Amino acid sequence: MADWQTALETVAAAYARGTLEKDARTISEAYRLKTGEGRRLLTRKSEAAAYALSRMPATVEAAKAALDQLGLDRLLIIPDREPPHKDLAAEAATPQQRLDMAALMADGLGPRAEASDLELRREGKSYTADTVEELHEQFPEDELWLLMGTDMFLTVQNWYQPERIFQYAGVAAFSRSLEDSQEMFDQQSEYLRETFTARTTVIDLPQVTEIASRDLRRMLASEWTGGNVDPGQFLWTPVYGYILREHLFGTKADLSKLSDKHLRAVSYSMVKAKRLPHIKGIEETAVALAKFWGVDEEMARRAAILHDCTKYWELEPQLATCEKYGVALDELEQTSVKLLHSKTGAALAEHVFCEP
Numbered sequence: 569m570a571d572w573q574t575a576l577e578t579v580a581a582a583y584a585r586g587t588l589e590k591d592a593r594t595i596s597e598a599y600r601l602k603t604g605e606g607r608r609l610l611t612r613k614s615e616a617a618a619y620a621l622s623r624m625p626a627t628v629e630a631a632k633a634a635l636d637q638l639g640l641d642r643l644l645i646i647p648d649r650e651p652p653h654k655d656l657a658a659e660a661a662t663p664q665q666r667l668d669m670a671a672l673m674a675d676g677l678g679p680r681a682e683a684s685d686l687e688l689r690r691e692g693k694s695y696t697a698d699t700v701e702e703l704h705e706q707f708p709e710d711e712l713w714l715l716m717g718t719d720m721f722l723t724v725q726n727w728y729q730p731e732r733i734f735q736y737a738g739v740a741a742f743s744r745s746l747e748d749s750q751e752m753f754d755q756q757s758e759y760l761r762e763t764f765t766a767r768t769t770v771i772d773l774p775q776v777t778e779i780a781s782r783d784l785r786r787m788l789a790s791e792w793t794g795g796n797v798d799p800g801q802f803l804w805t806p807v808y809g810y811i812l813r814e815h816l817f818g819t820k821a822d823l824s825k826l827s828d829k830h831l832r833a834v835s836y837s838m839v840k841a842k843r844l845p846h847i848k849g850i851e852e853t854a855v856a857l858a859k860f861w862g863v864d865e866e867m868a869r870r871a872a873i874l875h876d877c878t879k880y881w882e883l884e885p886q887l888a889t890c891e892k893y894g895v896a897l898d899e900l901e902q903t904s905v906k907l908l909h910s911k912t913g914a915a916l917a918e919h920v921f922c923e924p
Contacts, residue, residue: 628804630742631677633771634715638740641710643681644703645670648694652728661816663688672806676841697732704736712737715771722756731764738767789818800833809837824922828866831873831921838877847876870923878912881905886912893919 635643647666650656661669670683686702687694696714703712714737716724721741724730733739739760741753753770760766779802787799788811800808812821813834821830836844851872858868878886886908890897893915901907917923 628673628677629773630715630717630771631673631681633742633773634713634740635677635680637771638713638769640680640713643674643677644684644686645674645681646684646687646699649688649690650693652693652695659818661814665810665814665816669807669810672810672837673804676804676806695728697727697729700733700736713740713769714738715740715742717741718743718752722752725760725763734760734764734766738769740769740771742771742773785817788816792818792820800829805833806837806839806841809833809835813837823920826921828869828873831870835873835877839880843876843879847873850875867924870921871917874917874921874923875913876909877916879909881909881912883908889915 631643631645634640647663647670649663667683667685667688674681674683687699690698690702700712700714714733716739718741721739724733724739727733741756750770757766757768757770760768784799784802787795787797787802789795790797791799803811809830809832811817812819812826812830813823815821821834823834826834835847839847851869854868854872855865858865878889881889883903883905886905887897887902889895889912890908895911895915897908897911901911
């Protein structure tokens, strides 16, 4: 029997014993539950949620809960162009970077979520009143809900033209702190109903993440200067990887010297969420094969983590990468984007991430 056949049988036996298979199934099930994929969509009415992804790290939990509890057909994540309440710092993420991160989060939430550049396309300050009115014009038959945390819910009456907000959208609030009480929500809801004839509801979260965006930014920066708190625990992993890759919020990740955790996050930020179970499974299998053959398990792990990192690139960047790093292509490869990601992925692994 050939050596490669023996290796494959060894891996197959591991699956049969329930080791690798158990891991793969656990990962797949956790991913399905986390993103909502596979859940039957029960549409009670045509609804859409305009969700301002401004500065709230608990957005993933709130978005998932809103999709379920409100029975939404669509959830829009809308990064603002120019926040009305403060000036953006010089080192803040650019509009395109904020849209990219919103798109990564939407992809992880499943097919009912999407990122919108509605406010980025509009000049001037990004007033919520303008946004909900524009969404109403686009979806005149739909019921709109605006998601917000406690702090915003308690002050929404002081926003720019709040009567326009409540004219076109209901407000769904969720807790930002363990100290938020139902009585507080009830009192504010009653005030908004009496003052603006507002529609309000409260989103129940399975858990409350108590962290301010300013503290999260400090954690991201201090991780590279001896900080002992892992900011990745508060972020959707692909978004965390994007922050590292783009060197946002004071992060100083050297792409050529990433730990396994950071390499994993950066790689995940470059692919679609549906590809993550595959990459995780390949990593497990690569390590098992390396262990069987007595070769470097860490090298196999890192190669597996990166193997699909350019899978979703269009043809132009694929060809540009091949030209940049001297990757020879035949006539068919020059026009077939699906044939290129193995070569460009290997090129990035060697030249950008400095893998041997």
